[in-house]
Amino acid sequence: MDFRWQVVWDAIPQMVEGAQLTAWITLLGIGGGLLIGTICGLILAFRLPLMHWLVFVYVSVIRGTPIVVQAMFIYFALPLALDITLSGFAAASLCLALNAGAYISEIARGSVLSVDPGLTDAGLALGLSYPQVLLHVVGPLALRRSIPPLGNQFIISLKDSALFLVIGVAELAQKGEQLTAQTGRALEIWTAVAVFYLLMTFSLAMLMRLLERRLTIL
Amino acid sequence: MSLIRCDKLCKSFAGTPVLKDVDLCVQGGEIVVLTGRSGSGKSTLLRCLNALDVPDSGTLEIAGHKLGRGQRSRQALRRETGMVFQQFKLFPQMTARDNVMLGPRKVLGLSRKESQAVADRLLRRVGLETESGKLPAELSGGQQQRVAIARALAVNPRIMLFDEPTSALDPELRGEVLRVMQDLAEDGMTMLVVTHELRFAEKVGTRLLFLDQGRILHDGEPSRLLREPPSERLRSFIGSIYSD
Secondary structure, eight states, X not given: OOOOHHHHHHHHHHHHHHHXXXXXHHHHHHHHHHHHHHHHHHHHHTTOTXXXXXXXXXXXXHHXXXXXXXXXXXXXXXXXXXXXXXXXXXXXXXXXXXXXXXXXXXXXXXXXXXXXXXXXXXXXXXXXXXXXXXXXXXXXXXXXXXXXXXXXXXXXHHHHGGGGGGGTOOSHHHXXXXXXXXXXXXXXXXXXXXXXXXXXXXXXXXXXXXXHHHXXXX | OEEEEEEEEEEEEXXXXXXXXEEEEEETTOEEEEEOSTTSSHHHHHHHHTTSSOOSEEEEEEXXXXXXXXXXXXXXXXXXXXXXXXXXXXXXXXXXXXXXXXXXXXXXXXXXXXXXXXXXXXXXXXXXXGGTTSOGGGSOHHHHHHHHHHHHHTTOOSEEEEESTTTTSOHHHHHHHHHHHHHHHXXXXXXXXXXXXXXXXXXXXXXXXXXXXXXXXXXXXXXXXXXXXXXXXXXXXXXXXXXX
């Protein structure tokens, strides 16, 4: 086996560029996903009339279709259907946010429902309103419980961002493909790409561990 | 004026009637002990009084506030009552002091400093001033229940509701909770206590209610009811408690 380190060194600047784009898409994706997921999760947990059916449909559609299909749809089909044209970067971030949001709404729903209803009773008995109980009692407990599954979802989202190469976004995996074509050295390039992903997912996992240690799970 | 007045209160769960036409009137300063077999409806009655369970029919009035539809009227009722639960139900992420402060801060709208003063005074009253920085998990069951009493008192309720406050405690820890409750009674607090502690009923209670199958079967002076039970049901209930 002939492994040429020089190929890796030469590719690093381009890979760092790709990794930065991957990081941005992931950040926007999980940020948007957290927002969507928290709202939808609460709607599901409290079974708000009508709205919880809409959320149910959203979660079913996203969970029931491959993320590649979702990306293709947003990038290629949406312009035809609604005359909305998004840049590759915007389409990728939106797609990841919608995708993560569906999974996170289930995480949020589960975390809220796992909090002892007796604590809600105790809060209400004090004279707190429902929103106050949610904000001061149930929310902080649910948040702590959601950290491990959220960490899982964040890592999945980061890795899923690789498939946006199908819509031509120059993220890390797309860079890998370009560099392989340029250099003809698949072994060196894909090994390096894998190491880049590993570093990013590992840092994310450590970050979640740190957060978990700061907020003891109760 | 009576502090609690309910008329023909009914409540069922999934078609099973738990309270059947319960009428009750409680005056300020009364210490009412509710007892009866499990499933007799005593806890449900207590939970109806602060609308944690909403009655199916009947009327309820607490300190002049009528229970209507809607959250607002429930909240008004709950501000007049404090509740202590069998399983304590302290907020696990908050220290003892923060547990007691939450009501003054968010319900009464006091400042942080004022709320701290309230919490410190009440924790001293239940004998836990040295434990105020601890989390519930770091306290014994008896200590947790005393914090729970302080938490309920912190919003200045006119009535305290106790739902089997000592049932989850070891015998040696019961005494410390019962003593706090007795102090409270001696200070003139109006109290409704669901319990099987018949000695407490006799010593502290001014009135004993014996519930049976969703109805108030007996309502009278504790020592008289306990010494000369007017029915076979009460007699056998008392017997079953003292046999263990």
